[in-house]
Amino acid sequence: xxxxxxxxxxxxxxxxxxxxxxxxxxxxxxxxxxxxxxxxxxxxxxxxxxxxxxxxxxxxxxxxxxxxxxxxxxxxxxxxxxxxxxxxxxxxxxxxxxxxxxxxxxxxxxxxxxxxxxxxxxxxxxxxxxxxxxxxxxxxxxxxxxxxxxxxxxxxxxxxxxxxxxxxxxxxxxxxxxxxxxxxxxxxxxxxxxxxxxxxxxxxxxxxxxxxxxxxxxxxxxxxxxxxxxxxxxxxxxxxxxxxxxxxxxxxxxxxxxxxxxxxxxxxxxxxxxxxxxxxxxxxxxxxxxxxxxxxxxxxxxxxxxxxxxxxxxxxxxxxxxxxxxxxxxxx
Ligand code: UT7
Numbered sequence: 001x002x003x004x005x006x007x008x009x010x011x012x013x014x015x016x017x018x019x020x021x022x023x024x025x026x027x028x029x030x031x032x033x034x035x036x037x038x039x040x041x042x043x044x045x046x047x048x049x050x051x052x053x054x055x056x057x058x059x060x061x062x063x064x065x066x067x068x069x070x071x072x073x074x075x076x077x078x079x080x081x082x083x084x085x086x087x088x089x090x091x092x093x094x095x096x097x098x099x100x101x102x103x104x105x106x107x108x109x110x111x112x113x114x115x116x117x118x119x120x121x122x123x124x125x126x127x128x129x130x131x132x133x134x135x136x137x138x139x140x141x142x143x144x145x146x147x148x149x150x151x152x153x154x155x156x157x158x159x160x161x162x163x164x165x166x167x168x169x170x171x172x173x174x175x176x177x178x179x180x181x182x183x184x185x186x187x188x189x190x191x192x193x194x195x196x197x198x199x200x201x202x203x204x205x206x207x208x209x210x211x212x213x214x215x216x217x218x219x220x221x222x223x224x225x226x227x228x229x230x231x232x233x234x235x236x237x238x239x240x241x242x243x244x245x246x247x248x249x250x251x252x253x254x255x256x257x258x259x260x261x262x263x264x265x266x267x268x269x270x271x272x273x274x275x276x277x278x279x280x281x282x283x284x285x286x287x288x289x290x291x292x293x294x295x296x297x298x299x300x301x302x303x304x305x306x307x308x309x310x311x312x313x314x315x316x317x318x319x320x321x322x323x324x325x326x327x328x329x330x331x332x
Contacts, residue, residue, distance in 0.1 A: 006130035006138075006170050007178030007328035012066035013166035013297030014058045014143075015284060016048040020162070029155035036159045041260025045162025045285030047147045054088035055165075056097045059143045062167040062293075063102055066139070070169055074102045078135045080109035081126050083118035083142040083289040084165075085316075086149060087111055090199070098141065107139075114186070115194070116256050116315025118142060118289035120323055123168070123311070124182040130172050138170040142289040149196055151216035160258070161217070162285035166293025177306065177328040183239050183321055190227060190318030193220045224316075228262045231320035233269035236312045239322040240270060247271030249308050251327075252299070256313035257281035257291040266312060288315070301331045 021044045022033035036042055048058060059082060067074060082095035089097075095109030114121040119142030129135040143165025152158045197203055198214035209215060232255065240250065253272055255263045260281055267277045278295040287294060292311055296303075303309070307327040314320040 002174050004131050004133055004172045004174060005176070005178035005180070006127035007173040008168045008296070008325070009171045009328055010066050010070045010169040011166060011293060011296045011300055012062045012069060013164070013294045014061040014065075015046040015164035015294070016058065018047045018049050019044050020047045022159070025159055028152055029158060031155045031159055040160060041281045042159065042285045043282045046164050048145050048163040054148075055084050055086050055143050055145045056088045056094050056101060058145065058163065058165055059094070059098045059141045059167065060101045062143065062165060063098060063139055063141060066167050066169055067102070072137065072169070074104040075106050077104045077107040077137050077139055079126070079129060080104060080107050080139045080141065081122045082109065082111045083114070083122035083140065084111060084144050085113055085115055085118060085288055086145045095141075114315065114319040115317055116258060116286070116288050116291070117313040117317070117319035117321055118315070119292045120311055120313045120321050121184060121319065123170070123179070123323060124184060124321070126170050127179045127182070130170055133172070136172060139167055140170060141165065141167040142293045144288040144290050146286070146288055149215065149217050151213055154216065156221055157217050157219050160286050162287050164284055164287045164294055165290030166297045168293055168296065173328060177326045179323060179325045181239060181243055181324045183235055183242070185231070185235065185321055186317050186319045188317060190316070193223045194218070194316040225259065225262065227318055228258060228314040229265045231318065232256070232262060232266045232312050232314040235320055235322045236266050236310055237269050239310060239324050243324055245308060245324070250276065250310055251307035252303070252309045253277045254292050254295050254309060254311045256315065257284065257295070258286045258314070262314070270310070303327045303331065305330045
């Protein structure tokens with residue numbers, strides 16, 4: 001029987017225009033460019049400005065550009081999954097809003113939330129719908145407006161996060177390319193160290209939750225850092241070992257961009273030199289669900305058909321995982 005794989009056949013991205021630099025943050029909280037650069041690798045991040053603008057506004061640009069690039073009509077999309085922790089609304093799903101805005105009238109869709117691992121969780125989920133043979137064109141969007149849940153008086157979080165994201169088209173292939181393997185993990189005991197406490201069913205919005213700033217990201221940096229270094233490095237090494245990949249077999253690591261030190265620890269563990277690692281954290285910071293598609297978008301022209309690529313992420317939950325894929329096309 002011929003095996004159907006899911007292959008990424010196109011990628012696009014979007015970042016808002018406004019640049020929030022370390023220098024500007026120095027005026028907002030007690031911090032400095034040197035500390036931020038040394039501890040995180042971040043120099044600037046993008047912020048979506050505009051009353052009523054949300055995650056779907058960024059997603060729509062990425063998806064529309066992807067459809068144009070691939071010369072595909074919105075009605076051809078079977079399914080759209082939106083990976084995000086900052087949906088436009090609590091409900092309905094941002095995926096539904098995106099489909100409505102782009103005219104994807106034949107698609108069904110849903111949101112998937114796994115904090116910073118949202119995109120790889122969504123890509124793995126989408127790949128299963130392709131592998132069954134039932135779906136031909138799936139869009140996976142990874143996008144976040146992190147500025148909507150960040151406290152810009154909290155120096156431990158506001159320096160890290162930014163807005164933006166990207167979208168990939170997933171199609172079936174029978175030539176052995178595309179997604180080869182995926183390993184996903186989660187551990188809910190990590191929730192105490194990284195969460196947004198209010199806005200859900202435990203603590204619906206109230207004056208009290210606002211006063212206590214529970215609508216913002218809460219993060220205990222050190223425990224998350226330790227778990228992230230271990231989780232991302234371990235799962236990346238595990239997927240290499242499971243698929244008999246040596247460091248020289250891997251063309252690219254596409255790591256979630258949370259902290260340059262976490263990325264370095266992961267690439268060292270995989271035995272990869274820096275020139276094989278996609279890093280744009282210095283320009284965008286941590287866009288949560290957006291980091292991996294943004295990297296693929298920026299590096300697309302350098303990718304060659306057959307390249308062995310490892311995607312790897314760690315995030316709140318805790319959630320973490322890795323995907324091994326063979327790139328399916330040469331960019332023109
Ligand atoms: O993507 C989702 C998963 N999230 C992550 O992977 C994030 C993981 N954690 C991290 O990336 C790092 O822990 C941070 C970047 C958040 C913090 O870096 P750190 O090296 O762990 O710093 P720290 O929290 O241990 O703080 C060290 C010192 C403290 O001062 P004292 O107590 O030593 O006097 C902090 O108060 O640095 C201070 N500090 C700052 N100083 C200047 C904390 N934030 C800042 C700041 N500017 N923005």
